[in-house]
Amino acid sequence: MKKCMAFVMIFMMITLVSSMATPAYAAGIKGEEVHLDTENGSYKLIVPNFIEYRIVKMYFAGKEYPLDIIVVEMPQKNADGAYPIYEIVTTDKKAHNAVSFPRIFGEDFIGVYQEKFANGSLVYAPKFTLGDKDLKDVIEGNIFTLSFTIYDDEYRSNDLFESPTLYFMFENKGAPDAAAQEKPKADAATEAKRAASKVMVNGKEIEFEAYEIAGSNYFKLRDLAQVMNGTNKQFKVDWDGAKNAILLTAGEAYTPDGKELAVSDNPSGKMAKATSAKVYVNGQEVQLKAYEINNNNYFKLRDIAKAINFAVNWDAKASTVGIDSSADYTE
Structure with missing residues (x-):
């Protein structure tokens, strides 16, 4: 995969205490809450294994673009070959299914995701198309866009809600990389x-x-x-x-x-x-x-x-x- 956008990361970390996360990635998981309120109803994400929020500055065509990144531990692949990353919870009774086209920032799409809501929630667990590579092989230095659109039926007749662009980075738990060693204290x-x-x-x-x-x-x-x-x-x-x-x-x-x-x-x-x-x-x-x-x-x-x-x-x-x-x- 060729990069179409070179970037330099300047880490300005927001040191937050993440919520307790459960090892089971089922509906009702615990984790960091990200609220996405809309006129149609309340939407929120629950992100298990949350590490921190991070601002990453991207440079393209001579301009600076700061991105708000959600940093989480590297998700574990389940028996279906999917990676549970977060739960979507909504009060919108019309919400039927979520559709997503995950991608690596600056590159092509790396999969298609679609799942139905059950009792107002679903676990966002996409499968990635990475050729002969696994997700762990491509996480270093990459930002993933994992946004979604909510529809009122499986035929995508009417879109109820389009999430803001959701940027994620994955890090191996306990990895002794430079970023982890230089993680700032509470005064960052x-x-x-x-x-x-x-x-x-x-x-x-x-x-x-x-x-x-x-x-x-x-x-x-x-x-x-x-x-x-x-x-x-x-x-x-x-x-x-x-x-x-x-x-x-x-x-x-x-x-x-x-x-x-x-x-x-x-x-x-x-x-x-x-x-x-x-x-x-x-x-x-x-x-x-x-x-x-x-x-x-x-x-x-x-x-x-x-x-x-x-x-x-x-x-x-x-x-x-x-x-x-x-x-x-x-x-």
Whole structure:
């Protein structure tokens, strides 16, 4: 296979704690969740054996193209010769089947995949056409595009949803390669883009200085506490110096410090550093993804919504994030 695009990788890793993964690649697997909300219903991926998100810069025709990559451990081939990579889960009742044409970035397609949904989920497990080679023989230095389209019947009469381009890289578990040896610590920097979506809180538009990292929205805790204050989903934010931890107490009123909902003069793209800040919710330590941007800790909106139990929804048509204190959190 000939490369049609030379590229240079500059690793700016997002060090995240992946979810526990089960060895069985069946529906209902556990792993990193990637939400793909649409106007037709919620779609999400569950990626077992997740390692990290990684930004890879590609260079083509003199221009730079940063790609958000999902890095996972090398999948194991099953008895059918397929490679289970992730699970697609949807609330769209019309979703019948998924079709995909996997390829190596910059090269030809390496297979065709089609599978039906069962009870709102399916395991994306394509077979690859690689001649006399196996997947493990071609993973080094290659990026794989593993996107899909959802149809309402097996004849592909109507497409319900087309996923964004999903870029994957595979790494052998415990491989002593240079990238693994140079894996950055929690202070590794990555790009945070200013979130372009509107935010509606209980039907009212509110401006936040929020950022998008690897497709997810990140907010300041105190901003969220401020807009939830006085509702049945209010929560208190404290700092415990002895534990060196943030304490969240659901149901208690938040005491503002006067800096809430401040928007900087130039809230454009920033560099974000992964942080390992401890967080306790109602006395129990929880693992939350957080980044430090301009000396402020930003947390993934869905993580906070789940911890405090308020609803978050996405209106793709209006490009709007909705926060609703009158409803409970759902996946």
